[in-house]
Amino acid sequence: MQERKKASQQVTIYDVARAAGVSDATVSRVFNNKNNVRESTRERVLQAAKKLGYVANLQARILAGGKSHIIGLLVPGLDNAYMAEIVRGIDIELGHANYEMILYTTRRRGGNEASYLQYIANSLSAGLLLVVPLLSPKYLEILSDLEYPYVLIDEIDEQNNSFSVDATNWQGAYDATEYLIGLGHRRIAFIKGIVGLHSSDDRVQGYKAALKAHGIPVRDDYIVEGDYMQPSGYDKTFPLMALPTPPTAIFAANDHMALGVMDAIRELGMDIPNDISIVGFDDIPQASTTHPKLTTVLQPLEQMGREGVRLLLEQLQYPDRPPRRLTLPTQLIVRDSCRPLA
Amino acid sequence: MQERKKASQQVTIYDVARAAGVSDATVSRVFNNKNNVRESTRERVLQAAKKLGYVANLQARILAGGKSHIIGLLVPGLDNAYMAEIVRGIDIELGHANYEMILYTTRRRGGNEASYLQYIANSLSAGLLLVVPLLSPKYLEILSDLEYPYVLIDEIDEQNNSFSVDATNWQGAYDATEYLIGLGHRRIAFIKGIVGLHSSDDRVQGYKAALKAHGIPVRDDYIVEGDYMQPSGYDKTFPLMALPTPPTAIFAANDHMALGVMDAIRELGMDIPNDISIVGFDDIPQASTTHPKLTTVLQPLEQMGREGVRLLLEQLQYPDRPPRRLTLPTQLIVRDSCRPLA
DNA sequence: ATGAAAGCGCTAACAA
DNA sequence: TTGTTAGCGCTTTCAT
Numbered sequence: 001m002q003e004r005k006k007a008s009q010q011v012t013i014y015d016v017a018r019a020a021g022v023s024d025a026t027v028s029r030v031f032n033n034k035n036n037v038r039e040s041t042r043e044r045v046l047q048a049a050k051k052l053g054y055v056a057n058l059q060a061r062i063l064a065g066g067k068s069h070i071i072g073l074l075v076p077g078l079d080n081a082y083m084a085e086i087v088r089g090i091d092i093e094l095g096h097a098n099y100e101m102i103l104y105t106t107r108r109r110g111g112n113e114a115s116y117l118q119y120i121a122n123s124l125s126a127g128l129l130l131v132v133p134l135l136s137p138k139y140l141e142i143l144s145d146l147e148y149p150y151v152l153i154d155e156i157d158e159q160n161n162s163f164s165v166d167a168t169n170w171q172g173a174y175d176a177t178e179y180l181i182g183l184g185h186r187r188i189a190f191i192k193g194i195v196g197l198h199s200s201d202d203r204v205q206g207y208k209a210a211l212k213a214h215g216i217p218v219r220d221d222y223i224v225e226g227d228y229m230q231p232s233g234y235d236k237t238f239p240l241m242a243l244p245t246p247p248t249a250i251f252a253a254n255d256h257m258a259l260g261v262m263d264a265i266r267e268l269g270m271d272i273p274n275d276i277s278i279v280g281f282d283d284i285p286q287a288s289t290t291h292p293k294l295t296t297v298l299q300p301l302e303q304m305g306r307e308g309v310r311l312l313l314e315q316l317q318y319p320d321r322p323p324r325r326l327t328l329p330t331q332l333i334v335r336d337s338c339r340p341l342a
Numbered sequence: 343m344q345e346r347k348k349a350s351q352q353v354t355i356y357d358v359a360r361a362a363g364v365s366d367a368t369v370s371r372v373f374n375n376k377n378n379v380r381e382s383t384r385e386r387v388l389q390a391a392k393k394l395g396y397v398a399n400l401q402a403r404i405l406a407g408g409k410s411h412i413i414g415l416l417v418p419g420l421d422n423a424y425m426a427e428i429v430r431g432i433d434i435e436l437g438h439a440n441y442e443m444i445l446y447t448t449r450r451r452g453g454n455e456a457s458y459l460q461y462i463a464n465s466l467s468a469g470l471l472l473v474v475p476l477l478s479p480k481y482l483e484i485l486s487d488l489e490y491p492y493v494l495i496d497e498i499d500e501q502n503n504s505f506s507v508d509a510t511n512w513q514g515a516y517d518a519t520e521y522l523i524g525l526g527h528r529r530i531a532f533i534k535g536i537v538g539l540h541s542s543d544d545r546v547q548g549y550k551a552a553l554k555a556h557g558i559p560v561r562d563d564y565i566v567e568g569d570y571m572q573p574s575g576y577d578k579t580f581p582l583m584a585l586p587t588p589p590t591a592i593f594a595a596n597d598h599m600a601l602g603v604m605d606a607i608r609e610l611g612m613d614i615p616n617d618i619s620i621v622g623f624d625d626i627p628q629a630s631t632t633h634p635k636l637t638t639v640l641q642p643l644e645q646m647g648r649e650g651v652r653l654l655l656e657q658l659q660y661p662d663r664p665p666r667r668l669t670l671p672t673q674l675i676v677r678d679s680c681r682p683l684a
Numbered sequence: 685a686t687g688a689a690a691g692c693g694c695t696a697a698c699a700a
Numbered sequence: 701t702t703g704t705t706a707g708c709g710c711t712t713t714c715a716t
Contacts, residue, residue: 010464012709023687028711038685055457058465059405060709063692070444070466077433079426079627087420095450100465102412102444108437123442124400124412124466230631263633266608285421289572291605354693365703370695378701402693405708687716692709699704 011054020048031056071312072125074104074132080256081284082301086131086153089305097313106132114142121148127312129153133197149315153308156198156325163311165304165326169199172297172330173206173251176279179295179332180249181214184341185277189222189240189247191233191257200228203253203281222247226257233260241268248276248341255280255287255296262290262337277338292336300328353396362390373398374408404466412442413654414467416474419447422598423626424643428473428495431647439655448474456484463490469654471495475539491657495650498540498667505653507646507668511541514639514672515548515593516555518621521637521674522591523556526683527619531564531582531589533575533599542570545595545623564589568599575602583610590618590683597622597629597638604632604679619680634678642670 013031017024022041029037030045037045048054058069073090075083094101102125108116113136120128127149132139135155140162143150152164180188190207193200208218221243226232233252237260240247252258258280265272272278272292280287283298307326314321355373359366364383371379372387379387390396404410415432417425436443444467450458455478462470469491474481477497482504485492494506522530532549535542550560563585568574575594579602582589594600600622607614614620614634622629625640649668656663 010709013711014709024710025688025712026686028709029686032711036685041685053456053460055460055464057405057709059401060692061711062401063399063405063694063708064710065692065712073445077426078420078429079423081421084419084421084426091419091445091447091449095447100444100446102442103415103433104442105433105437107433123397230628234631234633260631267633286572289576289602291576291609352693356693366694367696367704368702370693371702374695380701383701399693402708403695405692405710406694406696407708408695685716688714690711690713692711695706695708697704697706700702 010057011052012057013054015052016045016049016054019052020045069098070100070102070124070126071309072102072104072120072123072128074106074120074128074130076106076132081286082254082256082282083131085284085301086305086308089302089307090129090309091305092302093306093309097309099309099313113139117142117146117148121146126316127151129308129312130155131308134194149312149319151308151312151315153304154199157323160325161323163315163323163325165307165311165328166199167299167304167328168330169202169299170206170209172281172299172332173203173253174210175206175330175332176251176281176295176297177207177210178214179334180251180277180279180338181210181216183249183277183338185249186216186341187219187222187245187247188216188249188251189224191224191226191236191250191252191261193226193228193253193257195225200253207251226253228254228256230256230260230263233257234264235260237261237264238268241265241270249279249338250276251279251281253281255282255284255294258294258296258337259286259290262294273337273339279338283333287333288335295335295337296333298331298333300330303328352399353394354399355396357394358387358391358396361394362387400466409658410466410468411440412444412466412468413651414444414446414462414465414470416446416448416462416470416472418474419449423628424596424598424624425473427626427643428647428650431644432471432651433647434644435648435651439651441651441655446470455481459484459488459490463488468658469493471650471654472497473650476536491654491661493650493654493657495646496541499665502667503665505657505665505667507650507653507670508541509641509646509670510672511544511641512548512551514623514641514674515545515595516552517548517672517674518593518623518637518639519549519552520556521676522593522619522621522680523552523558525591525619525680527591528558528683529561529564529587529589530558530591530593531566533566533568533578533582533592533594533603535568535570535595535599537567539570542595549593568595570596570598572598572602572605575599576606577602579603579606580610583607583612591620591680592618593621593623595623597624597626597636600636600638600679601628601632604636615679615681621680625675629675630677637677637679638675640673640675642672645670 013024013027017027131153156164224236280296283296287294287296355366355369359369473495498506566578622636622638625638629636629638
């Protein structure tokens with residue numbers, strides 16, 4: 001059988017010990033960076049290990065008393081740029097900490113959150129990172145019942161009972177709106193994201209607040225519902241532009257929708273930014289490769305992923321620290337999709 | 343410390359054995375679904391296990407020689423739609439088989455393939471799925487030295503010594519080109535993908551073959567280099583359109599580049615498809631949400647992921663089967679970015 | 685500074 | 701059908 005062959009070929013701590021003329025315990029010490037090893041011995045061991053191509057066996061290490069060095073990542077799916085960026089950050093940070101990641105998708109257990117979470121908690125991962133938009137409160141309940149370490153990314157716990165990382169969505173939307181106002185725009189439309197999503201709701205509020213702060217009335221007909229997907233940005237643009245007094249600027253609650261808006265605007269035979277200004281949110285990679293380049297609010301997705309990992313590892317190390325919410329700053333990225341109103 | 347607590351609390355096979363009045367081996371048998379256990383005994387063990395809340399320790403299980411029910415996925419990164427689709431397929435199929443997936447990124451060990459692969463082989467995964475464009479032959483060498491089960495996705499092994507899944511890239515490009523020819527186009531440009539990539543090279547060949555088959559000379563100035571990224575599609579379009587006799591159709595070796603081409607064409611003030619026809623390759627989700635909708639060659643990405651998993655699980659089960667290469671059919675998806683030449 | 689020995693939780697011969 | 705006995709590769713006391 002396959003597994004046997006593998007076993008017979010694996011270079012173990014023993015082989016290294018023999019080759020270096022020391023005991024297995026000493027080899028272990030070397031690889032765990034214990035300080036009670038003579039420098040010359042350490043070198044000899046390292047030499048031997050290198051020569052033999054020794055690679056530590058994680059299972060054995062963990063079994064013998066170590067930590068699992070594996071965390072879980074629960075997501076609905078990987079199929080959008082937003083998620084990919086977060087995962088990139090997670091991956092980088094995990095790499096630094098020498099942790100592995102098991103990917104769990106909510107898709108896989110439609111409906112039965114409880115048993116899925118239990119399953120995860122009982123398997124190899126030492127903790128869980130959740131990037132689950134529209135997280136049901138039930139998840140949180142179960143998780144805390146399980147007393148299982150976890151961190152919410154781009155979601156918050158209303159009860160303030162979870163570790164979480166998010167961004168200044170309100171402020172980001174406020175800044176973008178204010179930027180448009182500064183450019184002379186007064187008729188600024190807003191395409192909302194998924195209602196109920198915390199980040200999404202914050203963005204609408206930030207938009208409205210900026211308008212009010214500058215004495216511009218909030219017009220209901222300028223605020224339309226979207227769903228964070230490109231087609232909704234496209235679809236919603238037409239009714240907006242068909243208004244008796246159409247907007248001179250459109251602020252989409254995320255970049256995907258902004259891209260859809262751009263498509264629609266072009267289809268209407270209008271020019272961006274000369275005929276209308278467009279702003280997005282997130283700064284996904286595509287925002288800077290589209291033409292004209294999209295002005296948007298950078299959400300530090302990668303960093304959110306990294307900080308999420310940090311928070312989780314912190315919990316693993318100090319299980320008794322109280323929950324903490326980390327809110328990272330967004331940043332307006334001015335590119336080419338907006339113009340001062342003539 | 344967390345880990346200690348957990349360890350001291352962990353219910354082992356021993357506890358269950360004692361509670362059920364059997365030996366640990368019997369408990370192991372029950373949990374591995376061996377058939378040589380009396381039904382009444384099995385029930386008793388299950389009862390005891392449930393009562394004590396027993397959960398198998400995977401590390402120990404693997405270390406002792408069992409199967410891990412975890413496979414590894416090695417990718418450069420998740421940051422593009424192409425990869426996301428493949429991963430989606432992998433995830434679905436893994437779910438069916440009740441396997442977990444550990445994500446490994448090549449990013450994490452710049453350069454040192456050998457030790458990274460060894461590390462992977464020595465850790466929890468029972469096998470490895472590789473979606474690594476431009477896979478260095480060295481990887482394959484190491485992998486086969488390790489005698490570790492693996493499957494290549496969208497890559498092939500020139501030596502025919504690996505399990506692999508790919509698609510009919512040549513045929514797909516041939517079909518798309520022929521479609522354009524059928525529409526009356528004669529001046530068809532091609533933007534290449536990354537040279538050296540197997541799939542990419544096949545696509546150029548398919549394009550050329552179709553041209554030749556229809557007696558259309560292959561013009562070198564109509565074939566330009568790209569890199570599969572959107573900006574290259576954009577950049578390469580301008581020189582193409584500045585030619586004395588510019589093409590009436592552009593075939594980009596993948597959708598990302600085709601999207602870039604569309605941007606450039608619009609920037610030139612031309613209309614798609616009235617002034618020029620455009621075809622892509624892959625059929626990423628965005629191809630159908632852009633405007634006009636992109637005519638493209640569907641590469642069954644999701645299915646490739648699924649088949650990759652199947653092939654890997656097959657190897658795990660029958661270690662002695664000889665390597666197999668599975669080539670899935672591509673399919674021309676006609677949408678709105680092409681028009682008959684007037 | 686180093687070695688010897690025990691054991692982590694489990695699986696897999698081998699007996700019985 | 702079931703129990704006994706060895707390990708899997710490693711870490712960690714406890715000696716030396």
